Amino acid sequence: MADYKYDILVCGGTGCRATESELLVSNLKAELKTLQLDSEVQVVSTGCFGFCEKGPIVKIMPDNTFYTQVNASDAAEIVSEHIVKGRKVNRLLYLDPVENKNVADSKNMDFYKKQLRVALRNCGFINPENIEESIARDGYSALGTILQSITPEGVIDILKKSGLRGRGGGGFPTGIKWEMARKNNADQKYVVCNADEGDPGAFMDRSILEGDPHSVLEAMAICGYCIGATKGLIYIRAEYPLAIKRLKVAIGQAREYGLLGKNILDFGFDFDVELRYGAGAFVCGEETSLIHSMEGKRGEPTVKPPFPAESGFMNKPTIVNNVETYANIPVIINKGADWFASIGTEKSKGTKVFALAGKINNVGLIEVPMGTTLREVIFEIGGGIKNGKKFKAVQTGGPSGGCLTEKHLDIPIDFDNLIAAGSMMGSGGMIVMDEDDCMVSMAKFFLEFTVEESCGKCAPCRIGNKRLFEILTKITDGKGVKQDLTDLRNLCNVIKDTSLCGLGQTSPNPILSTMENFWHEYVDHIENHKCEAAHCRALMKYEIDEENCIGCTACARACPVAAITGSKKMPHIINQAICIKCGACMEKCKFNAVILK
Amino acid sequence: MTKIRTLDDLRNLRTNLRQGMDMRENADNPDSVVQIKVAMATCGIASGAKKTMDFFVTELRKRQITALVTQTGCMGYCYAEPTIEVTIPGKTPVVFGNVTENVADEIIEKYIKKGELVDGIIPQTFNPIDK
Numbered sequence: 001m002a003d004y005k006y007d008i009l010v011c012g013g014t015g016c017r018a019t020e021s022e023l024l025v026s027n028l029k030a031e032l033k034t035l036q037l038d039s040e041v042q043v044v045s046t047g048c049f050g051f052c053e054k055g056p057i058v059k060i061m062p063d064n065t066f067y068t069q070v071n072a073s074d075a076a077e078i079v080s081e082h083i084v085k086g087r088k089v090n091r092l093l094y095l096d097p098v099e100n101k102n103v104a105d106s107k108n109m110d111f112y113k114k115q116l117r118v119a120l121r122n123c124g125f126i127n128p129e130n131i132e133e134s135i136a137r138d139g140y141s142a143l144g145t146i147l148q149s150i151t152p153e154g155v156i157d158i159l160k161k162s163g164l165r166g167r168g169g170g171g172f173p174t175g176i177k178w179e180m181a182r183k184n185n186a187d188q189k190y191v192v193c194n195a196d197e198g199d200p201g202a203f204m205d206r207s208i209l210e211g212d213p214h215s216v217l218e219a220m221a222i223c224g225y226c227i228g229a230t231k232g233l234i235y236i237r238a239e240y241p242l243a244i245k246r247l248k249v250a251i252g253q254a255r256e257y258g259l260l261g262k263n264i265l266d267f268g269f270d271f272d273v274e275l276r277y278g279a280g281a282f283v284c285g286e287e288t289s290l291i292h293s294m295e296g297k298r299g300e301p302t303v304k305p306p307f308p309a310e311s312g313f314m315n316k317p318t319i320v321n322n323v324e325t326y327a328n329i330p331v332i333i334n335k336g337a338d339w340f341a342s343i344g345t346e347k348s349k350g351t352k353v354f355a356l357a358g359k360i361n362n363v364g365l366i367e368v369p370m371g372t373t374l375r376e377v378i379f380e381i382g383g384g385i386k387n388g389k390k391f392k393a394v395q396t397g398g399p400s401g402g403c404l405t406e407k408h409l410d411i412p413i414d415f416d417n418l419i420a421a422g423s424m425m426g427s428g429g430m431i432v433m434d435e436d437d438c439m440v441s442m443a444k445f446f447l448e449f450t451v452e453e454s455c456g457k458c459a460p461c462r463i464g465n466k467r468l469f470e471i472l473t474k475i476t477d478g479k480g481v482k483q484d485l486t487d488l489r490n491l492c493n494v495i496k497d498t499s500l501c502g503l504g505q506t507s508p509n510p511i512l513s514t515m516e517n518f519w520h521e522y523v524d525h526i527e528n529h530k531c532e533a534a535h536c537r538a539l540m541k542y543e544i545d546e547e548n549c550i551g552c553t554a555c556a557r558a559c560p561v562a563a564i565t566g567s568k569k570m571p572h573i574i575n576q577a578i579c580i581k582c583g584a585c586m587e588k589c590k591f592n593a594v595i596l597k
Numbered sequence: 598m599t600k601i602r603t604l605d606d607l608r609n610l611r612t613n614l615r616q617g618m619d620m621r622e623n624a625d626n627p628d629s630v631v632q633i634k635v636a637m638a639t640c641g642i643a644s645g646a647k648k649t650m651d652f653f654v655t656e657l658r659k660r661q662i663t664a665l666v667t668q669t670g671c672m673g674y675c676y677a678e679p680t681i682e683v684t685i686p687g688k689t690p691v692v693f694g695n696v697t698e699n700v701a702d703e704i705i706e707k708y709i710k711k712g713e714l715v716d717g718i719i720p721q722t723f724n725p726i727d728k
């Protein structure tokens with residue numbers, strides 16, 4: 001093995017690749033070669049570092065230097081300055097926005113200080129396309145250990161003691177699920193990994209698969225051993241080409257090394273994994289739907305029970321677990337149930353990965369211990385609200401979740417606390433909203449998504465959500481009446497109670513929680529025709545401020561519908577009956593006389 | 598690559614591969630290992646700091662001492678280049694001057710392994726680099 005003095009880690013996740021991180025890798029390699037440093041310095045393309053806001057990211061080891069927004073053309077300077085002369089390239093260092101100072105070591109960045117990486121332990125650390133880097137980081141050693149010395153019941157016991165709950169949304173205890181599947185006798189059973197990840201803005205699972213595919217494969221094999229299955233299937237959406245490619249490479253290498261296939265490590269245990277592609281329907285993330293889709297049927301849910309652990313894929317006992325759930329399992333076995341159970345809150349153990357999105361400074365992927373507060377996540381790790389605006393709300397749990405407000409900021413995040421607060425954990429999407437976001441429109445945005453994604457199998461969801469969407473549209477168009485609010489609430493409750501699957505059962509949550517927390521905004525839209533966030537165009541009026549208007553006539557000439565009248569050098573007036581609210585006048589006025597109210 | 602046939606195979610492979618990851622692993626927990634910073638500014642490079650650094654990287658690995666060897670800019674002791682700063686976990690950093698390969702060897706054997714001091718310590722109140 002070569003004695004490398006430096007490892008240059010370059011993020012090869014989807015986000016950073018979009019900004020040419022691949023070219024950066026080849027430039028770095030070429031530069032090192034020219035200077036004959038390629039035997040001393042290794043360039044490694046890794047998975048996501050999580051700090052996507054400022055990608056592409058480059059991290060130089062061993063000194064932990066963290067460079068952000070690195071262009072492919074910066075390669076030469078990094079090599080000649082940092083590697084050859086040992087001087088950090090200051091302009092590429094992360095600039096702490098609060099102290100306005102460069103931070104060289106990522107350990108000192110607020111973004112990383114409070115994070116604890118368990119599921120993401122290898123993301124941004126190893127080359128996901130090289131199984132040896134995974135093995136060096138204990139890859140497949142948990143599988144080896146249990147095959148040698150722990151019974152399936154023993155492993156299930158460890159999982160139960162660890163307190164691990166499913167990360168796909170429901171939070172069901174993983175050990176208990178596996179025990180059910182183990183107890184159901186069958187000639188064949190299946191282990192399925194749910195990598196459908198359909199929530200808008202979520203990319204936790206994608207990043208794990210792109211950054212550390214072997215941990216998921218290993219965990220699936222562990223599950224196979226526990227429940228008595230020899231076949232694993234990963235259901236992944238076709239829109240994730242890089243994750244698919246990395247998985248294929250990983251499966252190929254694992255087979256080549258004998259870590260998947262027949263008689264693994266000579267313990268007489270067979271297990272192999274195949275990929276199944278989804279077309280990207282949100283409802284196909286629901287486990288029964290996912291199973292039907294894999295069977296080649298329409299991706300529609302069916303009633304539970306029977307649960308997949310009783311009768312799933314091909315009517316055989318099947319375990320469906322989420323990507324992140326799997327990624328936790330090898331570590332739990334290596335470090336022990338007690339270690340895992342020591343992290344988190346009383347009923348939610350371990351960590352959770354969140355995808356931060358919306359009006360937050362540090363958009364990206366984070367992992368924190370359960371029990372971390374929303375305030376810590378949003379204001380410390382997330383760096384607060386963009387452009388110094390005021391925090392208004394955060395939507396957790398995606399389209400099935402609810403919005404939480406200022407008063408919820410200090411609750412420790414875990415499965416139960418979020419539900420008690422009227423939202424849910426979901427798969428870990430977090431969309432942050434500021435004062436410019438209208439909550440009625442926000443609810444409408446999520447409803448539009450559910451209407452689009454409803455499979456249409458049952459009436460409450462298919463028809464009900466459409467009606468909800470129509471009422472919300474009416475309100476944001478300024479045509480709402482008071483009765484709409486009662487109708488909304490009643491309909492929400494009916495849909496929740498009578499829908500067949502989780503999609504319909506949770507789709508009214510964004511409306512219910514915004515009505516709960518921002519009731520006045522709904523009333524304002526209806527009674528006062530006002531949108532406090534100045535978001536709903538239909539409720540806005542363009543007016544001319546007499547004081548500022550000098551009567552230059554620029555606006556009147558710009559108006560496409562001749563709604564503006566007035567004589568020269570006299571204040572002009574907009575005729576509201578004619579105005580189509582296009583905003584042309586506002587753009588033209590040089591004296592800030594046109595105002596939006 | 599031959600197949601990994603048994604758990605022992607896997608464990609051996611892991612041990613062998615481990616070294617390749619050590620640098621990243623240690624960088625993740627710098628406070629738990631011996632840290633050596635080599636001053637590599639122009640003056641350092643001119644006086645052979647690169648050779649000193651190479652020596653540390655290779656020899657520490659050979660002698661199976663887990664350490665983190667990094668380079669830094671000028672430490673301000675240009676008269677005594679190559680200079681290095683050694684931090685043993687839990688101790689205050691110590692700066693050594695004129696570290697040729699021979700001195701480096703002595704530093705590893707005496708200071709790093711046994712905690713004995715070596716000639717050539719720059720008498721200076723502790724003033725960490727990089728700060």
Ligand SMILES: Cc1cc2nc3c(=O)[nH]c(=O)nc-3n(C[C@H](O)[C@H](O)[C@H](O)COP(=O)(O)O)c2cc1C
Nearest residue numbers: 166167168194197198285286287321322325502503
């Ligand atoms: C509409 C809907 C969409 C879902 N989408 C996903 C998904 O994208 N990924 C996922 O892991 N689970 C999703 N689930 C949850 C799954 O049905 C299932 O509970 C989960 O995969 C179980 O794994 P876990 O116990 O590891 O969380 C979805 C559920 C519903 C109702």
Ligand code: SF4
Nearest residue numbers: 456457458461501504
């Ligand atoms: S609730 Fe919606 S998505 Fe679920 S089965 Fe009914 S129609 Fe389909």
